[in-house]
Amino acid sequence: MAQSSDTQHVCRPGLSHAKTMMFRYYQNVCTVSYSSVWWDWARWEREIDWMALNGINLPLAFTGQEALWQEVYRALGLNQTEIEEFFSGPAFLAWNRMGNMFEFGGPLPQSWHVKNLFLQFKILERMRSFGMLPVLPAFSGNIPRGILRLYPNASVTRLGPWAQFNCSFSCAYILDPRDPLFLQIGSLYLSEVVKRFGTDHIYNTDTFNEMTPPSSEPEYLAAVSRSVFASMTAVDPQAVWLMQGWLFFSSAWFWKPPQIKALLQGVPIGRMIVLDLFAETEPIFTYTESFYGQPFIWCMLQNFGGNSGFFGQVESINSGPFQALKFPNSTLVGLGLTPEGIEQNPVMYELMTELAWRKEPVNLSKWVSLYAMRRYGSTDxxxxxxxxxxxxxxxxxxxxxxxxxxxxxxxxxxxxxxxxxxxxxxxxxxxxxxxxxxxxxxxxxxxxxxxxxxxxxxxxxxxxxxxxxxxxxxxxxxxxxxxxxxxxxxxxxxxxxxxxxxxxxxxxxxxxxxxxxxxxxxxxxxxxxxxxxxxxxxxxxxxxxxxxxxxxxxxxxxxxxxxxxxxxxxxxxxxxxxxxxxxxxxxxxxxxxxxxxxxxxxxxxxxxxxxxxxxxxxxxxxxxxxxxxxxxxxx
The missing domain is CATH 1.20.120.670 (N-acetyl-b-d-glucoasminidase)
Structure with missing residues (x-):
């Protein structure tokens, strides 16, 4: 169920020694799940400052997107009831955005849309002031059921239940990417995104996250990625698609080499960045020939659900990025943080953010000894x-x-x-x-x-x-x-x-x-x-x-x-x-x-x-x- 992260509550003392920049192009953190849904501007400002202090330069910026979707669907002719039944409640929006669930916990009040739209403006301004490249949302093909009323002849498939929950959260409706309506909706939405939020030319959307595609034919899957990317470039010719690689692990029974290769290579090489989301445990790059040539970010997922409890894989994260860099024909372009919640285990995020600046793995015993002294200001x-x-x-x-x-x-x-x-x-x-x-x-x-x-x-x-x-x-x-x-x-x-x-x-x-x-x-x-x-x-x-x-x-x-x-x-x-x-x-x-x-x-x-x-x-x-x-x- 991996999606994204929030942050820690605790202080993070600065490093007491100089950092040496290594292979860092992107250092990514996803910030759209769990507790971040309730953050006010003061809390967001604190988090963005932490990102800047730790070298984060490619953060997701998903706040307020439902306000724009509402405007787009109204323009297409959906009524308010049809729009409201599409969105989940605030605590579940991360999964709603990926087509896993609809309606439960909603409807979203209009005040929610207004508040979060203005919050997004401040978030983007702050991120860009530090030289970050905010990643904005794009269209994956998941649509409200009401589209079928407006376009009864559209090629729409109702996918099976998310994670075998028997449609408890309402099964997703996905628009065939080969249908002309796909490009219409996708470009209409991204046009609104760019108009309201500006752009740094990197967009995220995730197709079939923990959902089974209607077809395993490579031709179909390549058409999916071509259409998603086309809906981006129709608005922004410089568009780069950032996607999670989680689906290749969570549905490994479906995503075999022909299917993975088809989806990835439906986009020109270099115009997609893949988040190897769970690389400390299941590095996908190792059996996909480095994502078949597409650039990728080696990510530490660390925590599912934002659970309390000590956990870490220090040896894996200390060695994994450097092994990835030496992998034959490696397309590694950075390191990332992709936990569902990071308000726990602060030491793991301290270590991971430092590794992006290192030329080789750290001595873990020495590193944690220095960490203890920095964290408490004590030599006990x-x-x-x-x-x-x-x-x-x-x-x-x-x-x-x-x-x-x-x-x-x-x-x-x-x-x-x-x-x-x-x-x-x-x-x-x-x-x-x-x-x-x-x-x-x-x-x-x-x-x-x-x-x-x-x-x-x-x-x-x-x-x-x-x-x-x-x-x-x-x-x-x-x-x-x-x-x-x-x-x-x-x-x-x-x-x-x-x-x-x-x-x-x-x-x-x-x-x-x-x-x-x-x-x-x-x-x-x-x-x-x-x-x-x-x-x-x-x-x-x-x-x-x-x-x-x-x-x-x-x-x-x-x-x-x-x-x-x-x-x-x-x-x-x-x-x-x-x-x-x-x-x-x-x-x-x-x-x-x-x-x-x-x-x-x-x-x-x-x-x-x-x-x-x-x-x-x-x-x-x-x-x-x-x-x-x-x-x-x-x-």
């Missing part, structure tokens, strides 16, 4: 030792296509068949935690240290949750009620409440901040309720019926208490009742009951604090003294 050896432990374990996943990436049982809908596997030795994490606690007292005034202390304590409790879950599951299988009550009681009545208190002590980990940003985007209470539902649904059910439940999970103060702890409480209660009555646990029945909790949270309207409360150090120290000895016995 405990901090260096802690980060060396983290970099060699939790941030160095070497398992191909790791299945439990940031999906701890803590934030998953409970069942008796949960994945508790992790890719690192948990003892390394707990030892690093101990070192951070010992270094803490003189550093609590540093925002970066407080953030990391909360984060490492959160990670420790996340791992311990898995351990208690295994105790719970084993006790149930053994029909050991006292043991089940003990493990379940500790998890629900102590560990999770302590975690919620910890997260609530730092402003970077508050559910209330997320919801307040959403509501403050509204003009009036009705809109505020719509945005509130969007914000809550995205981080929990992700769809009307939990189609991708927990996909964008977050460990935030308020969310742990009112959502995750409530689900775990119901799970423990249900298991106890099953043992008392002698009946087996029924996952389907539990799913129906837990859905009531999940849906209730989405619509409960409760307000959550937007300011931190409690003493972070005292809470973290209390948790450490209570749980570290248990952790060392277990691991």
């Amino acid at each position: 050896e405990n901090l260096v030792a802690a980060w060396q432990l983290l970099f060699s374990s939790v941030y160095n996943c070497t398992v191909p296509h790791y299945k439990n990436h940031n999906h701890s049982p803590l934030v998953r809908r409970p069942s008796l068949k949960m994945n508790t596997e992790i890719w690192y030795n948990p003892a390394d994490l707990f030892n690093a935690w101990k070192l951070m606690i010992e270094a803490a007292p003189p550093l609590m005034a540093e925002e970066t240290f407080r953030y990391d202390l909360v984060d490492i304590t959160r990670e420790a409790l996340q791992v311990l949750t898995s351990a208690f879950y295994m105790d719970i599951a084993e006790s149930f299988r053994n029909k050991a009620l006292p043991e089940l009550l003990t493990a379940g009681g500790v998890l629900v009545h102590d560990l999770l409440p302590e975690l919620d208190r910890l997260l609530s002590s730092d402003g970077n980990f508050l559910l209330g901040t997320w919801l307040e940003r959403a509501r403050s985007s509204a003009l009036g209470e009705k809109e505020a309720q719509l945005y509130d539902m969007n914000a809550r649904n995205q981080i929990t059910l992700w769809g009307p019926s939990g189609e991708i439940v927990d996909y964008a999970s977050k460990e935030w103060g308020g969310l742990v208490e009112d959502y995750y702890a409530q689900r775990w409480g119901l799970f423990i209660t249900t298991l106890v009742e099953c043992l008392d009555s002698g009946r087996p646990f029924n996952q389907d029945a539990f799913k129906q009951e837990v859905f009531k909790i999940e849906q209730g949270f989405v619509y409960n309207g409760r307000k959550y604090p937007t300011k931190p409360s409690g003493d972070t150090y005292e809470i973290a120290r209390r948790i450490f003294l209570k749980y570290y000895p248990q952790a060392m016995k277990r691991f």
Whole structure:
């Protein structure tokens, strides 16, 4: 489901040594998903400044595009109802723009269009003032259903459901690129984009993202890319098409060499740039002869869903770009950041942005030692030792296509068949935690240290949750009620409440901040309720019926208490009742009951604090003294 990114909350201290420019033409970051949807201008300005400080020069600039689509579709003759049913709600626009889903979470209020259109003007002005080349949106062929009323003879195909969701989000209608209407709509839209936003001649659109094309014939696929590109050059003869390469991985069963080559070579060589979106894990350039001659950007995806949780592949990202540069007939033109959410794991983005300036891989041990000193302004050896432990374990996943990436049982809908596997030795994490606690007292005034202390304590409790879950599951299988009550009681009545208190002590980990940003985007209470539902649904059910439940999970103060702890409480209660009555646990029945909790949270309207409360150090120290000895016995 890879699309795009938002940003981090935490400070990023500048590098203390000179950077040497290497092969950097483009250093790309995508900025149109998850929390960025609620950003105001102050937050956008901060992000663009961070981009400039880190050498980002090719950012996506997608804000406000729905306002222009509305104008184009009105000009074509669609009525307001037909337009409104096409757009999703704000929290899901990234997928709406790629044709994965429509309508859910909407309709978009007119005030949304106005606000985001003017926000885009400021975003573009700021980006260009730093010499960046903003990437603007173009037409991929996804159309509103209402087009069929206006053009009943148009060649339109209704694609199958996105990711096998049985059209829960409404199946996409795609206009055949060979139909003359394709060029008409595509050029009409891009003309409006260029007129309103200006241009730097690079445009993004993604065909068939996680969707199966109507035909696998190379001739058809080449016609698709020719038509998309023609709709660009009809407006801008200098146009360059930037596209994601994600589809070649996500639908590898469909995209074989003939199909990939046809799509890519339907555009003149050099007039397309491909984002090798998941290159740290699945570098597509290696089996496509460097994208069959088209320039590409080696990208670190890093995080799906903007999930909380430590994760990284430091060895892969440290070596991968340089291997790509040496690949036979390499067409590499830069490095990129393409996560779905980057408000976590700041060290990974610090490392990745530096590599674009390097001539060779860094010494990771030395690099992270310097990082620890820069980040906290301290030479405490405990901090260096802690980060060396983290970099060699939790941030160095070497398992191909790791299945439990940031999906701890803590934030998953409970069942008796949960994945508790992790890719690192948990003892390394707990030892690093101990070192951070010992270094803490003189550093609590540093925002970066407080953030990391909360984060490492959160990670420790996340791992311990898995351990208690295994105790719970084993006790149930053994029909050991006292043991089940003990493990379940500790998890629900102590560990999770302590975690919620910890997260609530730092402003970077508050559910209330997320919801307040959403509501403050509204003009009036009705809109505020719509945005509130969007914000809550995205981080929990992700769809009307939990189609991708927990996909964008977050460990935030308020969310742990009112959502995750409530689900775990119901799970423990249900298991106890099953043992008392002698009946087996029924996952389907539990799913129906837990859905009531999940849906209730989405619509409960409760307000959550937007300011931190409690003493972070005292809470973290209390948790450490209570749980570290248990952790060392277990691991």
